[in-house]
Amino acid sequence: MVVVLDGFLDAGNAGALAAQHLIDLNDGGGRVVATFDVDQFHDYRARRPAMSFVRDHYEAYDAPRLVVRLLQDSGETPYLLLSGPEPDNRWEAFARAVRDVVERFGVSRVVSVGSVPMAVPHTRPIAITHHANNPALISGDSPWRGELRIPSSAQALLEVRLGEWGHDAQGFVAHIPHYLAQLDYPKASGALLENVEKAGRLTIDLSGLAAEAEDREVEIARYLAANDEVEEVVQALERQYDAFERAEENGSSLLADDQPLPTGEEIGQQFEQFLAGLDDPDSAGGSGSPDIDRP
Structure with a gap:
């Protein structure tokens, strides 16, 4: 089962784009086999769903949906896709509900995808962090050393709980150039799904x-060619990235003394116009348990 939750772990909308791509590859978007009671999990005031106001009335309410679909790959191999907004609360109940799905359908492995903004250039390969609750599932070397304290997510907790319940779970997190984190970045979506192919x-x-x-x-x-200051920031990130790569190859420290990394504030200032330019077409640039469809 592939798990893709919108929200916290979705820089560049990489996960959401990946999930939609999987759905679009199936006629009719696949069959919904389980639904979650979103009202149990969603904070409507924090993430207000969109709706349309047409002249003098409201219509077309985009209700949030958290569902499990039965899909098929190109070779007609069946798999499940759990997608929708990350629960804002009741994570433990959500994890137990997902366990119900895993055990009801005999899921052998859960694979999650996500993405985070990082100080990396878009001109280099997409880096992927591999993680799993079973060391045997790790398929790539981790770029991290030691222990990191990070904000948790529903996906992360789900992986931990599934491991405690005896179910294998692994995942992949794409590193998104943080100056592109607010834009759709399909390059990262493709990189994530390449890893899903291998894992599943x-x-x-x-x-x-x-x-x-x-x-x-x-x-x-096109935008960089017309904006020298922005291009200079990208070149600085390229130098930093390449210095890290050389250090890794030589087995030395990942920190390069002569390659200072631009601060988030510096890059944010440089790319304020960058984001606006790409968004402008005229610019150059109950219990929470799921309702399972029982065949």
Whole structure:
């Protein structure tokens, strides 16, 4: 089962784009086999769903949905996709509800995807952090050393709890250039799904995402060519990234004394116009348990 939750762990909308791509590859979007009572988990005041006001009345309310779909890959191998907004509360109840789904459908492995903003350039390969509740599932070397204290998420807690209950779970987190974190970044979505393919032994057509990624890269390159200051920031990130890579290859410290990393404030100032330019088409640039469909 693939797990993709919108919200906290979704810089560049990489996870949401990946989930939608999987749904679009199936006729009719697949079959919904389990639904969660979103009212038990969603904070409507913190994340207000959109709706339309048409002249003199309201309509088209986009109600949040947290569902499990039965999908098929290119070789007609069935798998489940749990997608929707990350629960704002009752994480323990959510984890128990997901366990019900895992055990009801005999899920052999849960694979989650997410993305976080990082001080990395878009001109280098997408870095992926691998994690799992079973060491045997780790398929890549971790770029992190020691222990990090980080804000938790529903996905992270779910992985921990599933491990305690004897269910394998692993995941992949893409590192998104933080100056692109507010934009759709399909390049990262493709990188995440490549890892999902390997972990789940699935075959997924990624050509659509690849085409979207190329279009986005062209937009970014056009904007950089017209904005020298922004391009200088990207070049600084490239130097920092390359210094880290050389240090890793040499087995030395990851910190490069002669390659200062731009601060978040510096990059934020430089890319304020960058984000606006890409968004402007005229610019250059109960218990919480799920309702399971019993076949």
